[in-house]
Amino acid sequence: MNTRSRDPDLVLTGQPGYGPRAEGRALVSQHGFSARYDLNRERGVFSRKEHDLFGESVVGVILIAPVSKGGIATSWMLREMASRGVAPLGIILHSTNPVIVQGAILAGVPIMQGLLPPAHQVVRTGDWVRMDPQQGTVGLWR
Amino acid sequence: MPVRSAHVAADAEALRDDGIEFMSHLSSLGARCAIPTTTNPRSVDFERAAEVGQRPIWTERERGIVDAFDRMGARRCDSCINYQTVDNPVYGEHLAWGDTGTVIYANSVAGARSNFEAGPAAVAASITGRVPRYGFHLPEHRRATVRVEVKDRPSQRSDWGALGCLIGRRVNDYWKVPALVGDGLRPSADDLKQLGAAMASYGSVGMFHLVGVTPEARTEAEAFGGIEPVERFVVNPGDIAGVYGGFQADVEKPDLVVFSAPQLSLAELAELASLFDGNTVSPVTRVYVTTSAMVKAEAERLGYARSIEKSGARLLTGVCFYLMAPHELAETFGYRTLVTDSAKLANIIAGYGFDPVFRPTSVCVEAAVTGRIPW
Numbered sequence: 001m002n003t004r005s006r007d008p009d010l011v012l013t014g015q016p017g018y019g020p021r022a023e024g025r026a027l028v029s030q031h032g033f034s035a036r037y038d039l040n041r042e043r044g045v046f047s048r049k050e051h052d053l054f055g056e057s058v059v060g061v062i063l064i065a066p067v068s069k070g071g072i073a074t075s076w077m078l079r080e081m082a083s084r085g086v087a088p089l090g091i092i093l094h095s096t097n098p099v100i101v102q103g104a105i106l107a108g109v110p111i112m113q114g115l116l117p118p119a120h121q122v123v124r125t126g127d128w129v130r131m132d133p134q135q136g137t138v139g140l141w142r
Numbered sequence: 143m144p145v146r147s148a149h150v151a152a153d154a155e156a157l158r159d160d161g162i163e164f165m166s167h168l169s170s171l172g173a174r175c176a177i178p179t180t181t182n183p184r185s186v187d188f189e190r191a192a193e194v195g196q197r198p199i200w201t202e203r204e205r206g207i208v209d210a211f212d213r214m215g216a217r218r219c220d221s222c223i224n225y226q227t228v229d230n231p232v233y234g235e236h237l238a239w240g241d242t243g244t245v246i247y248a249n250s251v252a253g254a255r256s257n258f259e260a261g262p263a264a265v266a267a268s269i270t271g272r273v274p275r276y277g278f279h280l281p282e283h284r285r286a287t288v289r290v291e292v293k294d295r296p297s298q299r300s301d302w303g304a305l306g307c308l309i310g311r312r313v314n315d316y317w318k319v320p321a322l323v324g325d326g327l328r329p330s331a332d333d334l335k336q337l338g339a340a341m342a343s344y345g346s347v348g349m350f351h352l353v354g355v356t357p358e359a360r361t362e363a364e365a366f367g368g369i370e371p372v373e374r375f376v377v378n379p380g381d382i383a384g385v386y387g388g389f390q391a392d393v394e395k396p397d398l399v400v401f402s403a404p405q406l407s408l409a410e411l412a413e414l415a416s417l418f419d420g421n422t423v424s425p426v427t428r429v430y431v432t433t434s435a436m437v438k439a440e441a442e443r444l445g446y447a448r449s450i451e452k453s454g455a456r457l458l459t460g461v462c463f464y465l466m467a468p469h470e471l472a473e474t475f476g477y478r479t480l481v482t483d484s485a486k487l488a489n490i491i492a493g494y495g496f497d498p499v500f501r502p503t504s505v506c507v508e509a510a511v512t513g514r515i516p517w
Contacts, residue, residue, distance in 0.1 A: 032314065032346075036156065037493040040469070047469075048493045067314055070343050070490070072182075072240045073156040075260030083160040097316035097346045098277065099260040106262050 008130070008139030010122060012115040017133035018101070019110030022090035026127045026140075027061040028120055029053045032069035033093070033100075035077035044086035062129050063088040066120045068100040075103035082107040090131050092119045092138060112138065143275045145256075147229055148175070148268035149239035150216070151182035152261045153465040154203035161261075162206045168265065169210040176271040179216040180224045182241045183405065183432070183462040184208070190458055194430075195474055200467055216268070220460035221434035222404045225252070226331065228436060233357055236279055238267030242342035243335070243404050243486070245278075249349040251334050253357035255279045258316070258348055277317075278349055284358060285367040286321030286351050288313055289374040293324065294382045299410070300502045302333040303485030304385035306340025308377055314345040318373070321351040321365040329355065332407055339404050340485040389488060389500040391515055395426055396499070397477040399455075399510040402432040402463040403487035408440050411457075415446035417507040423454030424513030428475075431457045455510065463487060469494045481509045 031052050040047035044059040068074070078100075081087040090110040091100065104111035110133050119138060123129060128141040152165065184204045187194070191201045211218050219228045224239075225247050231237060231254035239245045239256045240263070248254040257277040259267055267273045277283050290309055296302045313320050320341070329337065329352070341347040351359035359365035401414060411433060423429050431450055433441065438459045441447040450457050464487060471477055472495060481499045482488055488500035499515055509515045 034493075036464075037490055039493070040495075041158075047495055049495075050492065067346070068316075069346055071242050072151040072258060072260050073153075075262055076152070076156040076158075076161045079164070079262075080156075080158045080160040095315050095317065097348070098258050098263070102260040102263045 008141055010140040012117060012119055012122070012138040012140065014112065014115035014136050016136040017110065017112030018105050019090070019108065019133050021130065021132050022062065022110045023128065023130035024060060024062050024089045026123045026125060026129045027053065027056055027058065027063050028123050028125045029065040030120060031065065032067045033063065033065040034069040034071065034074050035081070036073040037070045041077055041081055044081060058088040059086045061088055062090045062092060062131060064092045064119045064123050066094045066118070068093055068097045072099055075099050075106065078103040078107035078109055082109060092131060094118045094120060112136070143236060143273060143279060144271055145177065145236045145238040145267055145273050147178040147180065147237055148264045149180045149182065149224055149229070149241060149244050150261060150264040150268060151240040152207055152265070153183060154185040154200055154207060155465045155467050156261065157207060162203055165207055165210040169213040173214055173269050175215045175268045177268060178229065179268040180229050181211055181216055181218045181220050182222050183465055184220050184460050185465045185467060187458040187461050190456065194466065195471060196466060197470065219434060219436065222462060223335070223407060223434060226335070226407050227434055238264050238273045240264040242348070243339035245348055246338035246342045246350065247335060249278050250338055250351065250356050283317070284319065284349060285369060286319050286359070286365040287372050288318050288320040289371040290320050290322045291324060291376045292322050292327060294377050294379050295326070296333070296382060298502050299333055299336055300483040300485070301382050302329055303336040303340040304382045305377065306337040307344045307385050307485045307489070308381055310341040310344030310347055312345070312375060313347050316346045316348055318347070319349050319351065320347065321353060321359060321362065323353045323362055327352060327355065332410055335404055336485065343486040343489050385485070386500055389498055391479045391497055391499045393479055394514050396479050396481040396509045396513070396515050397427060398480045399427055399429045399506050400463045400480060400482045400487060401506065402430065403484040403490070405462060406431060406433045406437065408437050411437065411441045411446045411450070413503065415449035417504060418453040418455060419449040421453050421511045423510050426513040427510055429455035429510045430463055431455055432461050432463060433457065433459060435459050464490045464494070468496065472496060481506050481515055
């Protein structure tokens with residue numbers, strides 16, 4: 001999809017995030033996200049059976065979820081996944097904990113939080129999104 | 143702001159080759175711990191990795207990490223119960239701890255002050271002796287915001303884990319602080335450890351208050367600091383039983399029975415030793431128990447380790463089960479059904495493709511001995 005040819009269908013706004021601009025297909029969860037709790041990291045695929053994205057791949061998508069989950073390990077894991085090219089292009093959460101923010105920054109994966117309207121409520125899997133962490137905006141095309 | 147100590151979670155299962163190179167590089171540049179620094183569990187018990195059936199690569203990777211921390215001058219305790227053993231947190235002091243279970247305990251039970259400092263951030267804090275001033279370092283973020291009326295009664299240690307699971311699932315936000323209110327809630331240190339570890343695991347919660355027990359909640363008014371709760375809910379009689387009921391295996395045979403996450407204290411090992419004493423683990427299952435080197439030494443001196451090992455269960459040191467590349471163990475040995483008395487482990491291990499069954503400690507021991515999950 002050529003997103004430059006027209007204005008976005010919707011713009012989400014909020015506080016600035018971290019990292020460079022990124023755009024890609026959205027993968028949207030209504031559950032939380034933790035690399036250790038949810039992923040097969042060899043392949044970047046959701047391996048937790050009860051997760052609503054079970055079997056889906058985070059590789060090359062903008063991952064959107066309401067909240068970051070659980071433990072400390074995601075901080076190392078995002079960087080390791082990025083080193084093998086199996087990390088998401090960007091992460092948009094409604095509420096974060098320090099772990100995922102520290103991990104995303106170390107990995108060079110752009111991350112944003114607290115947008116209005118909440119990204120996980122309005123973006124659908126397959127939508128094209130462009131995140132601009134410096135401006136605190138996310139454009140959505142569908 | 144300055145912090146007194148750092149606790150670093152940096153196991154091979156999380157770091158893999160990229161993270162190990164990162165740590166080796168830092169230490170070879172001359173990075174040194176500027177403050178007392180403890181380490182979280184590793185992926186292998188160096189003396190028993192082969193017996194467990196882990197690939198040698200995990201031992202090699204852990205040696206690389208251990209070398210880096212030794213060069214930096216860390217107190218390498220390889221334990222997630224530093225707060226019960228080698229670094230007791232003190233009221234009001236500022237810390238840079240990783241491992242969510244250690245942080246929630248330090249904040250809630252001791253009244254010390256730390257955020258979830260992820261591995262790399264705790265390493266940075268160790269080198270600089272400082273962290274950004276935010277989150278739980280600030281009094282305004284430590285006040286309770288969610289009122290939890292506990293009408294159910296936890297009667298054994300794993301019930302506290304179940305309660306933590308219920309509250310974590312419901313609160314599900316690092317920036318919310320639940321205050322538990324209820325008559326007759328008198329937990330032990332190990333009960334609070336299970337409660338906190340589960341709350342942090344299921345809900346990324348970094349701090350809680352238990353009114354009348356934890357130091358910043360002598361009264362409900364003190365816990366909330368004069369501000370109305372943004373949310374209220376009740377844990378009703380039967381809710382704790384419902385947590386166990388939510389974990390059902392589709393087979394009766396436990397492939398694994400695991401006592402871990404957090405590592406067991408001396409008191410927990412004493413209980414396990416008395417339950418396993420004179421019993422033999424069923425040939426259809428394997429049993430792993432994890433603790434720290436310090437606790438293991440005491441357990442050996444007091445005979446607990448012998449009672450546990452004699453049954454056929456294996457007492458591992460310096461590890462936690464979910465760090466042991468469990469997906470590879472599952473593949474190698476065909477493990478699927480895992481029975482545990484840790485609500486936290488039951489949560490995490492599902493991410494590695496296991497079917498977890500969370501049960502009270504005595505039921506887990508029964509499953510281990512009979513080779514059949516009783517309920």
